[in-house]
Amino acid sequence: MFESAEIGHAIDKDTYEARLPALREALLEAQYELKEQARFPVIVLINGVEGAGKGETVKLLNEWMDPRLIEVRTFDEKTDEELARPPAWRYWRQLPAKGRMGVFFGNWYSQMIQDRVHGDIKDGRLEQAINGAQRLERMLCDEGALIFKFWFHLSKQQMKARLKSLRDDPLHSWRISPLDWQQSRTYDRFVRFGERVVRRTSRDYAPWHVIEGVDANYRSLAVGQILLEGLQAALKAPTEPVRKAVANIGESIDKRSLIGSLDLSRHLEKDDYERQLIAEQARLAGLMRDKRMRRHALVAVFEGNDAAGKGGAIKRVAAALDPRQYHIVPIAAPTQDELAQPYLWRFWRQLPARGKFTVFDRSWYGRVLVERIEGFCSPADWMRAYGEINDFEEQLTDAGVVLVKFWLAIDEQTQLKRFKEREQIPFKRFKITEDDWRNREKWGAYRDAVGDMVDRTSSEVAPWTLVEANDKRWARVKVLRTINDALEAAFKKDKKH
């Protein structure tokens, strides 16, 4: 969920100062238009880890916007009046009116995550709070509200470094509350529960935007840009501003992307490869025959650039196994029967029984990759798909399915080389079509879509594994090892219960 916010996003001072004036002016203009139309309110939720710049960003927004039209609300300790009424009362009384913006700094999410982190509530109550939040936001959106949800993120290392630098700076040490230090210790729990809450409450009508908080220039521009684009889209929409306004997801501000941050030079020598491959294959064979496997099923999803070597990797996985144990499902354009059903249907019907293994060569992620990029479905359709896919995968993992998801990444040069090889080798020529060449023009669109996909569907229970695949050997071994590690982790978890 937070993968894209740990890659060191940054914007240098010159770029920042060059871009700021236009952004501020456009934001102000949008704000006046919002007031003029007075058709809908804007609610901005600010959440995330301590030290990631939440406070600074709120301060900045206040400076940038017309303070008469923006209200910042903090929700700390409940007042007597608030304690005497239902919990949501404090939020309702602070809702911005149509035409105005309300920034909720500390809100229903901070409350439920803190309560869970400190053990005041258990999973069942957290679940209820999540559902309450979903119903509240759904209702607000149905009533016309435009909701932005920002999650400010720092990796654990980044947070520790930031807290330390603040402490050492006499001008800023007052900023660190005891809570901050406490959170440094509870970081893991905070991020784990935060991830769950973000995953479960990111819906097409009110998605989360995860912002890497290390670099102040980056995070400020990113927040400003997302607000601006969302506002402009909503102001232009004739009715129902909400659904379409949030179409803009992601969009890298500093041209740094999750995929771009991979080290594609990783490789294995032939000897190492052969040794490791055989070892991992033997390990997989053993794990699949392990009696603990009877309580689980295994699903492996393979996605990746064209010619990234999905087929070859799948072959190496299959080679370890008895053909009765696994089933490979290649996903192409849907059949007529499949088109007559919800898009997840064709995957549900292929799920393995306990003890079995299904490999999906391309998968349900087509919805947010090719279907998004080629326009085979509407933006509303692929936007709601993130939530639906998370629901789907949660059902799998709840039922004991071990789910591994691979994106095999290569760079454009490597792809070009492989395409040309394919054209020259007679038995590989069937693998290359006009479509493949055409897809190369959409390299950037795929990079963005993959970034969104990983950010919105990588979770504790079903993480994505990005595989550096310029070197096929490296890729194949990493795939096998990841599957084996996931199986072992699942077996180990069984024992605990």
Add this chain to the structure above:
Amino acid sequence: MFESAEIGHAIDKDTYEARLPALREALLEAQYELKEQARFPVIVLINGVEGAGKGETVKLLNEWMDPRLIEVRTFDEKTDEELARPPAWRYWRQLPAKGRMGVFFGNWYSQMIQDRVHGDIKDGRLEQAINGAQRLERMLCDEGALIFKFWFHLSKQQMKARLKSLRDDPLHSWRISPLDWQQSRTYDRFVRFGERVVRRTSRDYAPWHVIEGVDANYRSLAVGQILLEGLQAALKAPTEPVRKAVANIGESIDKRSLIGSLDLSRHLEKDDYERQLIAEQARLAGLMRDKRMRRHALVAVFEGNDAAGKGGAIKRVAAALDPRQYHIVPIAAPTQDELAQPYLWRFWRQLPARGKFTVFDRSWYGRVLVERIEGFCSPADWMRAYGEINDFEEQLTDAGVVLVKFWLAIDEQTQLKRFKEREQIPFKRFKITEDDWRNREKWGAYRDAVGDMVDRTSSEVAPWTLVEANDKRWARVKVLRTINDALEAAFKKDKKH
């Protein structure tokens, strides 16, 4: 929730046979049109108490429709294949394709309610199952499906009588499974949890239709009619069939209505009235001063026909109390500030603190009464309001608010008499306007809207009280007594915890 399904709906044989041929023909026609368009699938969920005619209705549907285009699915014991996969797999594999109808007899709801009734799961897990069902149905609807959910209801007495008559009839005694008899014993739990499930999962995109199951003619015609109207609307809609198709809620088939079933001749003699009124007023004063009241707040909602005596009843309640304890909120057309917020906002801001009492003279139910009938909001808006109101009231009662809701009912003649009196008494003349006379023409529309309202928002935690108000004395005493009983019940419940 089930009020309207315990009033003895019935249709005589002649009427039934006269109406049946046209209904069957229209249903068949709609079914062929559905196949022809092949734009969306239809899913019919059959749930409810044993003996209420679920099986018979499914059988009938199969006779009425073209069996090649309708598939009845029963979900009893899980097969080995189903046990080896995630729970929802069995439903996914049986989904009807676009253009076809699937009748799910036994489904996700039967499962979760049975599990809860028999104590296999607790409230937390039931909550999760409810959310899972909501997400599944939301997704199916987003994918185009048209969903009908039927709840077949019998009152406890009706159920016992029906089981007995089946047993005594040698031709039918085979129909009674041990489960039926067991359910007779667990009726109360079944209806309590069923009510919660129906309330929580009745959403605008897939509302429940509650059918009284005693009379076979009535329930068959009711189900057929609802299916027909829903289908026809969806087939006519150019896109997104779902949302609009379910606009048709309720509509009495046999002209029997919940409101019509009230015995409006109820009355009190003057002596009795004065004695009982004083006693109940003293009781209320005592309860409001009780120290257990510190953990609660009291909210009373007054709705009713024009001139039904809301004002007079409220006055008698207030007379018992210190003015610092209560607050009366008259609800008229919303102000400009209120229009700039979600419609529930004006009520949230008036909620009483613990220990206090707020009387709403008209309320949030305006959304599903006057706003529905006058077209002040769209059908989609008032349809989603039932769910939003249930969410709202659940938050109140969760926070310890004791919520009583009154509909004061009079008949048309009584209203006419009171209108005329008002015109003649100088100090009452301000109470009668052109609007009041105009509203009389909408008597039928209000009767239907009130029936829907009570069916969809009366619940264990926040029941409606229908007050026979032709006699003002009877009404005032009933109102006071209901409030007192509710407070006492809440205090008693505290002790248990």
